[in-house]
Amino acid sequence: MSYATMWTYPWDVLDEGVEKVVGFLREEVGLDAISLTPVYHTYDQLRLHLPGPRLLSTYEDAVYFQPELACYRQTAIQPEVSPLARDRDPLAIISRQCRARGLKLTLWTIGMHNHLQARRHPDCALQGAFGDPYPGALCPANVQVREYIRALSVELTSRYEVDCIEYESLYYLGWGMFRNHAKVGVDLGRVGRLLLSLCFCPACRQRAAASGVDAGALQAQVQQWLERLFAGGVLGDGLEDFVVAAPLLTAYLQVRAATVTSLVAELRQAIKTPISFLYMGDYLNNGIDTAAIEKLVDQVEILCYGSDPVQARAQAEARRVQMAAPEQLLAGLSAFHPVADAQTLRQVIGAVHAAGVRRFSYYNYGMIPKKHFPWIREALDEVRRHG
Numbered sequence: 001m002s003y004a005t006m007w008t009y010p011w012d013v014l015d016e017g018v019e020k021v022v023g024f025l026r027e028e029v030g031l032d033a034i035s036l037t038p039v040y041h042t043y044d045q046l047r048l049h050l051p052g053p054r055l056l057s058t059y060e061d062a063v064y065f066q067p068e069l070a071c072y073r074q075t076a077i078q079p080e081v082s083p084l085a086r087d088r089d090p091l092a093i094i095s096r097q098c099r100a101r102g103l104k105l106t107l108w109t110i111g112m113h114n115h116l117q118a119r120r121h122p123d124c125a126l127q128g129a130f131g132d133p134y135p136g137a138l139c140p141a142n143v144q145v146r147e148y149i150r151a152l153s154v155e156l157t158s159r160y161e162v163d164c165i166e167y168e169s170l171y172y173l174g175w176g177m178f179r180n181h182a183k184v185g186v187d188l189g190r191v192g193r194l195l196l197s198l199c200f201c202p203a204c205r206q207r208a209a210a211s212g213v214d215a216g217a218l219q220a221q222v223q224q225w226l227e228r229l230f231a232g233g234v235l236g237d238g239l240e241d242f243v244v245a246a247p248l249l250t251a252y253l254q255v256r257a258a259t260v261t262s263l264v265a266e267l268r269q270a271i272k273t274p275i276s277f278l279y280m281g282d283y284l285n286n287g288i289d290t291a292a293i294e295k296l297v298d299q300v301e302i303l304c305y306g307s308d309p310v311q312a313r314a315q316a317e318a319r320r321v322q323m324a325a326p327e328q329l330l331a332g333l334s335a336f337h338p339v340a341d342a343q344t345l346r347q348v349i350g351a352v353h354a355a356g357v358r359r360f361s362y363y364n365y366g367m368i369p370k371k372h373f374p375w376i377r378e379a380l381d382e383v384r385r386h387g
């Protein structure tokens with residue numbers, strides 16, 4: 001049986017009315033669940049549904065619930081509470097309403113993507129080959145980061161009635177998580193981006209050493225490669241060949257992936273709630289070992305955004321064929337631009353359904369024009385008729 005959720009921001013639910021939005025999504029759109037974010041990065045959102053000011057901006061990554069600080073007594077990183085959650089607990093209010101209306105609740109939880117904490121705790125940030133802390137991302141090898149994510153996950157899943165916790169960016173974020181306008185004067189190519197994505201923080205180096213991998217030697221080599229690129233040379237786009245020809249790099253990538261997998265395993269141990277893992281990267285750039293992760297979690301997600309049903313189906317099939325348990329797969333779908341009419345929306349979900357996927361998540365409540373919601377209902381009704 002098909003299952004549908006929708007990524008949803010708490011500020012949209014609160015401002016439009018909790019009872020109204022939850023009731024609408026359950027009864028009129030016909031969703032089984034919403035995927036609400038209790039932890040989010042910064043954003044500038046054009047709001048489509050409400051009168052008045054239309055651009056909502058936040059300037060710090062924050063949590064959208066009221067944490068009990070005792071849960072973070074052992075963690076160097078402390079949650080930054082959004083002003084939206086100072087006088088009320090958005091998660092408590094919305095989760096109660098979901099329960100009352102029979103709508104399941106997934107907590108869409110951002111992991112490593114956190115400019116604020118990376119700035120406050122530069123020792124917890126990704127650290128490139130030249131020793132620079134990267135501005136937008138925490139390092140999943142860092143013990144303080146791991147303890148914070150674990151404390152957050154335990155609190156969220158024990159204090160609130162939750163059906164699933166969904167992790168976004170629970171891996172190495174790679175190159176390019178900038179805070180400001182990027183000023184990059186060379187074409188890095190796939191190889192350059194990979195080399196710049198590598199973290200050489202003390203925790204990563206320690207993990208490499210424990211696996212018999214000489215991080216210092218690799219770091220020196222990566223610096224040389226990058227110096228050549230920065231001087232005007234070319235490293236090329238033949239990423240897979242480049243990695244195969246560099247055994248130390250290959251070994252470091254294995255350590256990196258094992259670091260991510262071990263974090264997922266720790267969270268699996270720490271919480272009983274079903275876990276969903278959102279893939280937005282890959283093995284080479286992000287340290288995602290899909291086969292290992294799928295053994296630990298209950299669901300994995302890919303994004304089949306776009307308006308081409310053939311492409312969406314191919315994406316879903318390509319992922320399912322790699323999976324030991326393809327029923328674990330959820331497909332993220334866009335319900336707004338470039339999906340511009342009811343037929344396209346129906347065709348895209350139909351194509352993914354024909355590939356065997358039965359779990360869907362639409363992006364994203366506050367960004368979807370009102371006219372599109374009945375289209376989602378029709379599309380969901382259609383796939384549900386087919387199981």
Ligand SMILES: [Zn+2]
Pocket residue numbers: 125126127139140141142199200201202203204205
């Ligand atoms: Zn690191």
